Amino acid sequence: MSESLLTFWQDATRCKNYSQPTGRLPPMKQRYSIFSLVRNALNYHADWQEAWRSPDPKPAYDVIIIGGGGHGLATAYYLAKEHGITNVAVIEKGWLGGGNTGRNTTIVRSNYLWDESAHLYEHSLKLFEGLSQDLNYNVMFSQRGILNLAHTVHDMQALRRRVYAIQLNGIDSEILTPAQIQEMVPLLDCSSNARYPIMGASLQRRGGTARHDAVAWGLARGADERGVDIIQNCEVTGFKIVNGTVQGIETTRGFIGAKKVGIVVAGHSGVIAGMAGFRLPLESHPLQALVSEPIKPILDTVVMSPQVHVYVSQSDKGELVLLCPGRQPADRGEPVERADRSVPGLQPAAHAAAVGRHRRYLP
Numbered sequence: 001m002s003e004s005l006l007t008f009w010q011d012a013t014r015c016k017n018y019s020q021p022t023g024r025l026p027p028m029k030q031r032y033s034i035f036s037l038v039r040n041a042l043n044y045h046a047d048w049q050e051a052w053r054s055p056d057p058k059p060a061y062d063v064i065i066i067g068g069g070g071h072g073l074a075t076a077y078y079l080a081k082e083h084g085i086t087n088v089a090v091i092e093k094g095w096l097g098g099g100n101t102g103r104n105t106t107i108v109r110s111n112y113l114w115d116e117s118a119h120l121y122e123h124s125l126k127l128f129e130g131l132s133q134d135l136n137y138n139v140m141f142s143q144r145g146i147l148n149l150a151h152t153v154h155d156m157q158a159l160r161r162r163v164y165a166i167q168l169n170g171i172d173s174e175i176l177t178p179a180q181i182q183e184m185v186p187l188l189d190c191s192s193n194a195r196y197p198i199m200g201a202s203l204q205r206r207g208g209t210a211r212h213d214a215v216a217w218g219l220a221r222g223a224d225e226r227g228v229d230i231i232q233n234c235e236v237t238g239f240k241i242v243n244g245t246v247q248g249i250e251t252t253r254g255f256i257g258a259k260k261v262g263i264v265v266a267g268h269s270g271v272i273a274g275m276a277g278f279r280l281p282l283e284s285h286p287l288q289a290l291v292s293e294p295i296k297p298i299l300d301t302v303v304m305s306p307q308v309h310v311y312v313s314q315s316d317k318g319e320l321v322l323l324c325p326g327r328q329p330a331d332r333g334e335p336v337e338r339a340d341r342s343v344p345g346l347q348p349a350a351h352a353a354a355v356g357r358h359r360r361y362l363p
């Protein structure tokens with residue numbers, strides 16, 4: 001490689017200082033790009049910066065977020081980015097994204113019936129559409145479309161109602177005929193002989209999947225860059241509250257003062273609220289997904305069957321990702337059996353994959 005070309009790459013990839021120039025802030029982040037990839041390849045990838053720091057907790061913060069999942073990290077990231085509140089700590093008892101965030105089925109969509117849900121999820125979907133660029137981190141957002149199958153006349157009526165409501169909210173949604181579904185997913189058995197014949201489907205083309213842990217890592221990197229302290233392996237065990245005002249939290253790494261505390265711990269919300277002395281009107285339920293061993297690409301969209309209560313997609317690594325929402329599978333074969341019922345064409349592949357030695361459950 002010529003020296004001038006190398007100099008060009010080095011100039012092109014030199015970090016821009018877009019952090020605030022105070023002594024306390026972390027060092028500016030390297031930009032991830034094709035240029036930095038090539039430049040680091042030349043150095044055998046020895047010079048990559050850490051994506052986020054692992055600081056000791058400070059005595060006190062303006063805001064503490066309990067929970068280092070996608071929501072806690074997003075809260076910290078947008079507090080810093082949109083509101084300039086950077087004296088923030090995210091306190092996580094395990095590792096980043098080790099809760100629901102690292103074990104979900106990665107679906108991102110906004111095809112909701114009710115206005116409130118539709119607008120909330122549409123805002124989120126729009127954020128996802130620019131998230132990789134915003135974070136300078138590839139969250140592998142793939143707008144591969146989400147199909148919801150209808151198997152009965154009633155399903156079709158409910159589907160039309162939903163699609164029209166979604167359209168009235170200005171969100172993309174359309175109805176497909178069995179022929180159009182067959183063209184889109186050749187693997188599906190769209191014949192009238194199927195155990196659950198497919199009468200139609202709704203499709204949100206902008207829906208899809210995102211690499212779940214990359215979302216956590218990208219948000220963590222972006223928050224850290226703006227001065228947020230991310231503290232892992234630190235469990236919150238209690239609160240200090242004086243005259244009804246929070247003073248801080250007790251943790252396995254000692255007391256940390258805070259003016260405000262956000263509880264962003266998903267299924268543990270009731271537990272943490274209990275520590276703070278109040279009850280939440282919430283119940284937590286376990287939810288499991290089945291992930292097969294990787295197989296060759298067979299499915300490039302997300303297929304859901306609300307009637308059969310199962311949905312299936314294929315990860316970029318090739319795994320089939322199956323979930324039975326609403327209740328727990330009776331046994332480990334149930335998601336596969338349900339997938340067979342709703343998407344009979346998947347049967348051999350789903351069995352081959354799921355009965356294989358390396359299948360695993362994500363509780």
Ligand SMILES: Cc1cc2nc3c(=O)[nH]c(=O)nc-3n(C[C@H](O)[C@H](O)[C@H](O)COP(=O)(O)OP(=O)(O)OC[C@H]3O[C@@H](n4cnc5c(N)ncnc54)[C@H](O)[C@@H]3O)c2cc1C
Binds near residue numbers: 066068097105
């Ligand atoms: C199997 C499955 C499939 C799913 N599929 C989808 C899907 O396809 N699409 C979708 O949009 N959603 C899906 N979800 C839901 C989605 O994953 C969650 O809503 C989301 O990840 C919640 O993020 P969170 O940051 O609120 O919680 P979490 O990611 O669970 O993070 C909470 C964090 O709080 C930490 N914590 C708990 N107690 C303490 C404590 N005392 N001190 C410190 N830290 C503590 C935990 O360790 C955890 O890391 C699925 C969920 C599951 C389980």
